Amino acid sequence: MPIEEQERLRRWRLILGRQAAAALGLGAGESSEKRSLLSGDDERIDRALEMLYDAERSGGLGPSNPYIPRWLGDIRTYFPTPAVRVLQQDAIKKLNLKQLLLEPELLASVEVDLQLVTTLLSLKSALPERTRETARSVVRKLVEELERKLAYRLEQAVRGSLRHISRTMRPRPPDIDWDRTIRVNLKHYQREQQTIIPERLIGHLRRQRQAALRDIVLCVDQSGSMAASVVYASIFGAVLASLRAISTRMVVFDTAVVDLSEHLQDPVDLLFGAQLGGGTDINCALRYCQQIITRPRETVLVLITDLYEGGDAEQMLKRAAALVDSGVQFVCLLALSDQGTPAFHTALAERLAALGIPTFACTPELFPELMATALQRRDLNLWAAQHDIVTVRPSQS
Known part of the structure; x- marks a missing residue:
């Protein structure tokens, strides 16, 4: 048999599984050449795929199955990391292997990715004590x-x-930025006097000790559909909290509101303080944000939610309008993830946009520039349009 034909049959055999052998002409009555298309490594790859995708025939990877550790080792040996993550996710979904994540020995051998971490966080209340530290180390690795x-x-x-915010064109003498002042006034150089006459002075605003230039409030929906957004928001919140020139608060909500600002020094603590799943009461969350915002015109409020409101939608819109009217820079992110266009409540998104609140999804890579x-x-x-981001527009009705 030509080598090209052997390779073609080998690939189809691995794709379609053992049950397709006869259709491919690889049955018991065929030549030994055809029957031996799969090498030792191919046999192990085939067995790993069969245990997952032919589970109804082979018995699968039940929680007490002693082959789980070997299966995890095999897929990491024979598949690239992106494929390993897909196989793990399929195992958790198809075979309900969430029990796998409750065993520290198995959890330590799993390939870490965003979906695995969000699944793990949703299970954290069920984690036995002996698994908690392993779970934290897994989450920390991704963070x-x-x-x-x-x-x-x-x-x-x-x-x-x-730096741009803190500049002023009327600085006091001690606050003049001489480097920038000289550069912008070079065109006013006087040859006769061999000096520059500065027509514009550039300096920095003198701020009171410990005063922040801006306040940032991240208000994050922790319902199950927003799991990836919670992970990214926690990381960004921790980074923002490390910058002294701004004050950062992090609020998460479902039907209740929890202020996790005291955990901003460690995004892992922040994530374990969130409770993924549950309902959604955006109105309640905005009421809390109204209470903690003390400098509206110096505040950026980032509401991260898919807008499937379980509370009072009309009251929520009134609170949003009041925040905008007070001077808060309000933006609604329908998702903070790189998983494509999110599902969201279109009608509420359009009504927020009608209030002048920019409403769109954002990838983690673009979030720094957005902020x-x-x-x-x-x-x-305008910024979103320049980055080819589709924003929600006010309803025409």
């Missing part, structure tokens, strides 16, 4: 990976926007 990827960009974007734009009180709808 540190995402922080390395996103924290620097957020810090740089926010620091740049704060910089909001801190400078620039047009967020």
Whole structure:
């Protein structure tokens, strides 16, 4: 048999499984050449896939099955990391292997990804004591990976926007930024006097000790559909809280509201303080935000929710309008994730947009620039259009 034909049959055999062997001409009556298409490694790959996708015939990976550790080891050996994550997710969904996440020995061998962590966080109340530390280490691994990827960009974007905010064209002499002042006035150099006559002075506002330039409130829906957004918001909240020039609060809600601001120094503590799942009462959350906002014109409120309101929708819209009228820079993110266009309550999104509240989904990579734009009180709808982000528009009816 030509090598190309052997490879084609081998690939189809691995894709379709053992039950397709006869259809591919690989039955017991065929030549040994055909029957031996799968090598030792191929046999182990085939067995790993069969245990998951042919579970109704092979018995699957039940929680007490002693083959689970070997199966986890096999898929990590024979598949690239992205494929391993897909296989793990399918195992948890198809075979209801959430019990797998309650065993510290097995949990330690699982490939960490965002979906695994959100599943783990949703189970945290059921975690036995002996699994809790392993679970925290698994969550921390993902958090540190995402922080390395996103924290620097957020810090740089926010620091740049704060420098812009703090500039003034009427500085006191001790507060003059001589480097920038000289550069913008070079065109006024006087050759005869060999000096520059500064027509514009640029300096920094003198701030009172410990005073923040801006206040940021992250108000995050912790219902099950928003799990990925909660993870990213917790990481961003911790990074923002490390910047002295701004004051950051983090509020999570379902039908109750919990202020997790005291945990902002550690995003893992923050995540374990959230309770994924449950209902949604956005009106209650906005009422709490109204109470903690003391400087409306210096405050950015980021509401992260899919807007499936279980509370009083009309009252929620009135509170949103009152916050906008008070001067709060209010933005509604329908999702903070890279999972594509989210499902959201279209009618409520359109009514928020009619109040002048920019409403759209945002990827984690764009969030730093979004925050910089909001801190400078620039047009967020224009910013979104420049980044090809589809924003919700007010209803025409």
